[in-house]
Amino acid sequence: MIVRIMGEGQFELPDDVMERLNELDDALEAALEDPQGFTPALQALLDSVRAAGRRLGDDELIESEVILPAAESSAAEVRAMLTDEGLIPD
């Protein structure tokens, strides 16, 4: 399973970590409305991906199954991406 952390690159993860990552994802979603809790929840998720994953080479052209927000994203930025048009500049 290939996961991209935005601004950072892609990681290949074994399928058996998905359960744990899903839990962290739930925690992140719950923290979306919580300015204090969001950053730690995002860091926990990204750290797990980095720790469990193998970094893909820059020259590998593979589509990711999962795309995660960049480490420095704020809850507001992620909310904006989930709702409005601003994700990809034209």
Added chain:
Amino acid sequence: MEGKTGMGLWQRFTMIFKSKANKALDRAEDPRETLDYSYEKQLDLLQKVRRGVADVATSRKRLELQIGQLDQQSAKLESQAKAALAGGREDLAREALTRRSGLTVQLNDLHTQLATLQDQEEKLTQASQRLQAKVDAFRTKKETIKATYSAAEAQTKINEAFSGISEELGDVGLAIQRAEDKTQAMQARAGAIDELVASGALEDATGTSKDSITAELERMASVSEVEDTLAAMKAELSGGTSPSAVEAPATPAVEPGPAAAPEPKPDQT
């Protein structure tokens, strides 16, 4: 992610990202033409990323320059405070130190901004390298596809290459946008600080006139210099070059007001 009911945050995030990223690359009628067309767009974006890196570097250098200027002003105020204190003018020393602490606040702020810009520059540089590697890989794949497959057969291969690159393009596009937002905000502020430095208004942070400390210190210095010179001249005129006469009056700079004015010299002529 199959094991989950409902849609978690990242599923939504991924879906939205991909639907937008796929729009970033237009497609032509013949899929193999699309490859060339897309490759051109990738090169364009690569140029844009490089310009982005250069812009951030420019902003960073400007910020470093401003930090250097404010550091100098801060050091100047500190030495002025010392000079004022040595001259017995604690009020003046206090004034200089107050202004200096105003600069310190500015400096701390600029250092924070500098760290942000350095971070942006590093990230964009890495993004630029990643995109370069991906674009190169795409070019290789493109040539292989064009050489090996018929238009009909090529579609699947093209889709794979496309998805891989469009993700990177979308990601990098966002990184540039983010960096542009940050540098634009900083350039506006940097311009304001340049103006402040140029007008001397930063030195004026406490509301007193720009160079009052310098002026006062210069006045104190010139008063004592006059005294010193006078003493030296007197010593010379009175024949002997006795060194004690030169050193003795070196102190009256403390109260410059009335002491300096009356200096008629009735002794000669």
